[in-house]
Amino acid sequence: MPTKTSFPAEPSAKPAAPRGFSHIDSWIFDLDNTLYPPACDLFAQVDERMTAFIARYLGVDPVEARRIQKDFYIEHGTTLSGLMAVHGMEPKEFLDFVHDIDVSAVMADAGLGEAIARLPGRKIVFTNGSVAHAENVVRQLGIGHVFDGIFDIVTAQYEPKPRLRAYECLIEATGIEPARAAMFEDIARNLEVPHALGMTTVWVRPGLPGPERHQQLSHEGADGPHVHHVTDNLADFLKGIAPSAPAE
Structure with missing residues (x-):
């Protein structure tokens, strides 16, 4: 079973030793509901705008548009992938429209920025969203300066997590060595491929899931061997594994 922070680990007859962090020199962070x-519920805005876009694009009512939206998310990894x-x-208009949101609910988090900055090596944002959306969010968090790059759905050739090809594109573009990388994600199934590639994985648990299937996907498989560590608080978790700042 994975080790867990903030709550006791469940007993297991054959506990698995989770991969550690002492060898890590590439730190890969999902964006939404992870950083x-x-x-903050930013996705409520994105969700509403996706429904509106689909209703207009396909000429259907909002109820049908939302059904299509969620079915595509479940079946294709993202709504965008299903529409394509x-x-x-064509994806550009969709991405521009759905990410045109108010990010003011996101509070600056200097502690998170400091914890990420202390990690040795490169730090990369890996999102199924757009670079523009990621830049808006990390700017609002006040932590944009700690990242070495943003890898988005466009750079991934519109191959979304959890597809293998998305991670292959990341590796090809950045030159990271998977066995020396750690992946932080709020959607547990998105950690299956990183685990298989040799990365150390951390599930940033997003609270209790809602009743609908698309709301439960973040938790599905979270007790599997592809989840090495679990945390409810990313900043605290990183402070626990990052080297201490040198004394002045």
Whole structure:
């Protein structure tokens, strides 16, 4: 079973030794609901705008648009991927529209920035969203300066996590060595491929799931061997593994 922070580990007859961090020199962070808490609820805005876009693009009512949206998310990894695969949609207008949101609910987090900055090696944001959206969020958090790059869905050739090809594109573009990388994610299934590639994985648990299937995907498989560590507080977790700042 994975080791867990903030709550006791469940007993296991054959506990698995989780991968550690002493060898890590590449730190890969998901963006939404990972670098900021789900309570900020930015996705509610994105969700509403996706429904509106689909209703207009396909000429359907909002109820049908939301059904299509969630079905595509479950079946294709992202709503965007479903629209591209099934309807041949060009992605730019969709990405620009759905990420045109108010990020003021996200509070600056200097402690998180300091914890990430102390990690040895490169730090990269890896998102199924756009670079523009990621830049807006990390700017609002006040931590944009600690990252060496942002790898988005466009750079991934529109291959979303959890698909293997998305991670292959990341590795090809950045030159990271998977066995020396750590991946932080709020969606447990997105850690399956990193685990298989040799990365150390951390599930940033996003609170209790809602009743609908798409709301439960973040938790599905979270007790599997691909989740090495679990935390409810990313900043505190990173402070526990980062080298101490040198004394002045």
